[in-house]
Amino acid sequence: xxxxxxxxxxxxxxxxxxxxxxxxxxxxxxxxxxxxxxxxxxxxxxxxxxxxxxxxxxxxxxxxxxxxxxxxxxxxxxxxxxxxxxxxxxxxxxxxxxxxxxxxxxxxxxxxxxxxxxxxxxxxxxxxxxxxxxxxxxxxxxxxxxxxxxxxxxxxxxxxxxxxxxxxxxxxxxxxxxxxxxxxxxxxxxxxxxxxxxxxxxxxxxxxxxxxxxxxxxxxxxxxxxxxxxxxxxxxxxxxxxxxxxxxxxxxxxxxxxxxxxxxxxxxxxxxxxxxxxxxxxxxxxxxxxxxxxxxxxxxxxxxxxxxxxxxxxxxxxxxxxxxxxxxxxxxxxxxxxxx
Amino acid sequence: xxxxxxxxxxxxxxxxxxxxxxxxxxxxxxxxxxxxxxxxxxxxxxxxxxxxxxxxxxxxxxxxxxxxxxxxxxxxxxxxxxxxxxxxxxxxxxxxxxxxxxxxxxxxxxxxxxxxxxxxxxxxxxxxxxxxxxxxxxxxxxxxxxxxxxxxxxxxxxxxxxxxxxxxxxxxxxxxxxxxxxxxxxxxxxxxxxxxxxxxxxxxxxxxxxxxxxxxxxxxxxxxxxxxxxxxxxxxxxxxxxxxxxxxxxxxxxxxxxxxxxxxxxxxxxxxxxxxxxxxxxxxxxxxxxxxxxxxxxxxxxxxxxxxxxxxxxxxxxxxxxxxxxxxxxxxxxxxxxxxxxxxxxxxxxxxxxxx
Amino acid sequence: xxxxxxxxxxxxxxxxxxxxxxxxxxxxxxxxxxxxxxxxxxxxxxxxxxxxxxxxxxxxxxxxxxxxxxxxxxxxxxxxxxxxxxxxxxxxxxxxxxxxxxxxxxxxxxxx
Numbered sequence: 001x002x003x004x005x006x007x008x009x010x011x012x013x014x015x016x017x018x019x020x021x022x023x024x025x026x027x028x029x030x031x032x033x034x035x036x037x038x039x040x041x042x043x044x045x046x047x048x049x050x051x052x053x054x055x056x057x058x059x060x061x062x063x064x065x066x067x068x069x070x071x072x073x074x075x076x077x078x079x080x081x082x083x084x085x086x087x088x089x090x091x092x093x094x095x096x097x098x099x100x101x102x103x104x105x106x107x108x109x110x111x112x113x114x115x116x117x118x119x120x121x122x123x124x125x126x127x128x129x130x131x132x133x134x135x136x137x138x139x140x141x142x143x144x145x146x147x148x149x150x151x152x153x154x155x156x157x158x159x160x161x162x163x164x165x166x167x168x169x170x171x172x173x174x175x176x177x178x179x180x181x182x183x184x185x186x187x188x189x190x191x192x193x194x195x196x197x198x199x200x201x202x203x204x205x206x207x208x209x210x211x212x213x214x215x216x217x218x219x220x221x222x223x224x225x226x227x228x229x230x231x232x233x234x235x236x237x238x239x240x241x242x243x244x245x246x247x248x249x250x251x252x253x254x255x256x257x258x259x260x261x262x263x264x265x266x267x268x269x270x271x272x273x274x275x276x277x278x279x280x281x282x283x284x285x286x287x288x289x290x291x292x293x294x295x296x297x298x299x300x301x302x303x304x305x306x307x308x309x310x311x312x313x314x315x316x317x318x319x320x321x322x323x324x325x326x327x328x329x330x331x332x333x334x335x336x337x338x339x340x
Numbered sequence: 341x342x343x344x345x346x347x348x349x350x351x352x353x354x355x356x357x358x359x360x361x362x363x364x365x366x367x368x369x370x371x372x373x374x375x376x377x378x379x380x381x382x383x384x385x386x387x388x389x390x391x392x393x394x395x396x397x398x399x400x401x402x403x404x405x406x407x408x409x410x411x412x413x414x415x416x417x418x419x420x421x422x423x424x425x426x427x428x429x430x431x432x433x434x435x436x437x438x439x440x441x442x443x444x445x446x447x448x449x450x451x452x453x454x455x456x457x458x459x460x461x462x463x464x465x466x467x468x469x470x471x472x473x474x475x476x477x478x479x480x481x482x483x484x485x486x487x488x489x490x491x492x493x494x495x496x497x498x499x500x501x502x503x504x505x506x507x508x509x510x511x512x513x514x515x516x517x518x519x520x521x522x523x524x525x526x527x528x529x530x531x532x533x534x535x536x537x538x539x540x541x542x543x544x545x546x547x548x549x550x551x552x553x554x555x556x557x558x559x560x561x562x563x564x565x566x567x568x569x570x571x572x573x574x575x576x577x578x579x580x581x582x583x584x585x586x587x588x589x590x591x592x593x594x595x596x597x598x599x600x601x602x603x604x605x606x607x608x609x610x611x612x613x614x615x616x617x618x619x620x621x622x623x624x625x626x627x628x629x630x631x632x633x634x635x636x637x638x639x640x641x642x643x644x645x646x647x648x649x650x651x652x653x654x655x656x657x658x659x660x661x662x663x664x665x666x667x668x669x670x671x672x673x674x675x676x677x678x679x680x681x682x683x684x685x686x687x688x689x690x691x692x693x694x695x696x
Numbered sequence: 697x698x699x700x701x702x703x704x705x706x707x708x709x710x711x712x713x714x715x716x717x718x719x720x721x722x723x724x725x726x727x728x729x730x731x732x733x734x735x736x737x738x739x740x741x742x743x744x745x746x747x748x749x750x751x752x753x754x755x756x757x758x759x760x761x762x763x764x765x766x767x768x769x770x771x772x773x774x775x776x777x778x779x780x781x782x783x784x785x786x787x788x789x790x791x792x793x794x795x796x797x798x799x800x801x802x803x804x805x806x807x808x
Binding site for chain 1: 710758764787
C-alpha cells in the first residue's frame with residue numbers, strides 16, 4: 001500500500017512537496033482552505049531577481065502535482081493522535097488516518113490598516129505590495145489606473161521589525177520586493193520620482209545587490225533611510241509622507257501620488273490553530289517552532305510531523321521550494337527506515 | 341478619503357463613559373483664557389441635561405504644567421494628583437472628569453504608571469498620608485470633559501436652536517477639529533477614536549451639522565508645547581508650528597476651529613494675531629482670522645446662548661463672521677459690556693488682523 | 697516693525713517637493729555613480745580634513761540630493777583633493793573626479 005502523506009496548505013511549498021512525493025511513489029493529500037492552489041505566489045506577477053512570471057512557476061507546480069488527492073475549500077476540523085499515526089478530520093466530513101503530516105501553511109500578509117498612521121483604507125492613494133502585484137496582473141485598480149502619477153513612495157518594514165505591531169521579525173523579502181516593484185513602476189512611469197523609505201536594506205540573496213545598484217544607477221530610484229512617521233492627505237487627494245532622513249539628521253516630507261506599503265509576513269493563525277491541536281510548540285515570533293533552527297528546520301519535535309516553507313518564518317520562493325524537497329526527503333528516509 | 345475606513349477605527353476606540361455622577365476638576369488656565377467655557381460645561385450638564393456634577397473648591401492644579409516644563413519631578417505631580425483623588429473619594433464619587441487635556445493626560449499617565457509600578461503607588465500613598473493625612477481610591481472612570489459632551493452630543497443636537505450650517509447657502513460649515521496632544525497621543529485607547537483619527541470633536545461637529553476638515557497637519561501640535569512657549573527664547577518655535585498648521589489648513593477655507601484643550605484655542609487664536617502683525621497674513625475671509633472656539637463655546641452657541649455671555653469677546657479673532665454665517669443674533673453694542681452692562685472699555689485693534 | 701521679539705523661524709526640514717532635481721540629474725549624466733553611494737562612511741573615515749572640518753563626500757552627495765546645496769558647498773570647500781576617499785570607496789566611486797564635476801556643474805550657483 002502506498003503511504004499517505006497529508007499536506008496542509010496548497011501553496012508553492014505544498015505543491016512542490018506533493019510533486020516530489022508523487023515521484024517517490026507516495027500518495028499525497030493536499031488540504032487547501034481556499035478555492036484555488038498556489039497561495040500568495042499565485043497572486044504575484046513577477047518574481048525577483050530574474051522577473052520570472054509567477055504564473056509560470058505556479059502552473060508548473062500544479063501540473064506536476066495534479067495526481068495528488070486535492071481537497072479545495074477544506075479546512076482541518078480537528079487532528080488527534082492515535083498510537084503511531086494521526087486522525088485528521090476535514091471540514092468536508094472526510095477523515096484520514098496518516099502517519100505523516102506536512103505543514104505547508106505559509107504566512108499571512110500583515111494587515112496594513114493596523115498601522116493606523118499610514119492611512120491604508122483611509123487615504124485613497126495608499127496601497128500595499130499585494131495590491132500593486134494585483135494591478136500588475138489585472139491593470140484594474142482605480143487608485144493607479146488612469147491617474148497622473150509623478151511621485152511614488154515605498155515604505156519598507158510595514159508590520160515587520162515592529163514590536164508595536166507584535167512582529168519583531170524581519171520579513172526578509174520586502175526590501176528586494178520594494179526594489180523590484182519600484183523598478184517595475186519606473187518602467188511604467190519613467191518621469192516619476194520614486195522614493196524608498198527603509199530602516200536597513202537587507203539584500204542578502206543572489207543578485208539582490210545588483211538589483212539594488214541597478215535601481216539606483218539605471219532607474220534613479222531614491223533611497224531614504226528613515227521610517228515613515230505619518231501619512232496624511234492634501235486637498236488634491238495626494239498623500240504627504242513625513243519621515244526623518246536619518247543620514248541627514250533632518251525631518252523630511254514629500255508629496256506623493258501613490259504610496260506602497262510593504263506589508264510583511266506574519267504567522268498564519270490557521271497554522272497556529274491546528275498546531276495547538278497537536279500541542280506543537282510555537283516560536284517567540286508566532287511561527288511554528290522547528291525542532292532546531294540550524295540542522296532540522298523541517299522537523300517538528302513530534303514524530304511524523306514536518307514543516308516546509310513560511311510556516312516556520314519568512315522565506316523566499318527558492319528557499320520554500322528547497323525546504324519542501326528537504327522535508328519530502330526526510331519523510332522518505334523515515335518511511336524507508338521503518339520499512340527496513 | 342475613505343470615510344468607512346475611519347469609522348472602522350472609531351469603532352475600535354470607544355471608551356466607556358458613565359452617564360452621570362461626575363467629580364469635576366477645573367483647569368488652571370482656562371478660566372482666564374476662556375472664562376465662560378467651564379461655566380457653560382456645568383450649566384449644560386446640570387441645567388440642560390440634568391446631570392449630577394460635583395465640584396470642590398479645595399482642588400488645586402494637577403501639576404501638569406510644572407511637570408511638562410521639567411520643574412517638578414513626577415513623584416511630586418503624583419502626590420498632587422493623589423490629593424485630588426482623595427478629595428473625590430471624600431466627596432463620595434468614583435467618576436473623575438478633568439476639564440484640562442494636560443490634566444487628563446497627566447491622570448492617565450499616572451494611573452498607567454501605578455498599574456505598571458505598584459510600588460510607586462504605595463510610595464505616593466505614604467507621601468500623601470505624611471503630607472496631608474489623606475487617603476484615596478483611584479477613580480473607576482476617568483474622562484476628559486469633552487468625552488462627556490461627546491457622549492451627550494446628540495441630546496444637545498436635539499435641544500439645539502442653531503446648526504453648524506451656513507444660513508445663506510444651506511451648506512454645512514467647514515470645521516477644523518484640533519485635539520490636544522495629551523488627550524490620546526500618549527495612550528490611544530483612552531481617547532474616543534484613538535490617536536491618529538480622534539473622533540471626540542469630529543463626532544460633535546457631525547451631530548451639530550458641520551463638515552469635518554482633515555488637512556495634512558491635522559495631527560500637529562498647536563504650537564504651545566509648554567517649553568516652547570513658556571521659555572521666551574523658544575517662542576518663535578511655538579509660533580512657527582502654529583504657522584505650519586494654518587498654512588496647511590488654509591486651502592480648505594475653514595469657517596471655524598473647534599478645540600478641546602486649554603492651550604490650543606489660546607495659541608491658535610492669539611498667534612493668528614502675531615502672524616498677521618509680523619507677516620501681514622490672515623487666514624479668514626476679508627482680512628479676518630479663523631474663529632477658534634472651545635467645544636463648550638460651540639455647544640453653547642448651538643444651544644442658543646448669547647455669544648457675549650459665552651465670552652467670545654475675549655477671543656482675539658473676531659467671532660462675528662461665524663455668528664453671521666450661522667445666523668446667531670448678537671448686539672455689537674454689548675460686546676464689551678460686563679454682566680452688569682457696564683462698559684469694560686475697548687481693546688486696541690490690531691493693524692493687520694481685522695476685528696471689531 | 698516686530699514688536700514681539702520673536703518671529704516665524706525658517707524650517708530646516710527637508711521638503712522634497714521643493715528640491716531642484718535638474719542639476720543633480722545633470723551631474724548624474726557625467727557621474728552616473730553619484731547615486732550609488734550607500735552611505736557606509738568610509739570616505740569621511742579616511743578623510744584627513746574630516747576631523748577638523750566635518751568634510752564628508754557622503755554628506756555632500758546627500759545634501760545635493762536633498763536640496764541643501766549651501767551646506768554641501770560649505771563642506772566641499774574643505775576638500776584638499778587628496779583622493780584617499782577614492783581609494784577606500786567600496787562601490788568604486790571616483791570621488792575625486794566626482795567632486796571636480798560637482799564644482800563644475802554647481803559653479804554658476806556658487807559664484808552668485
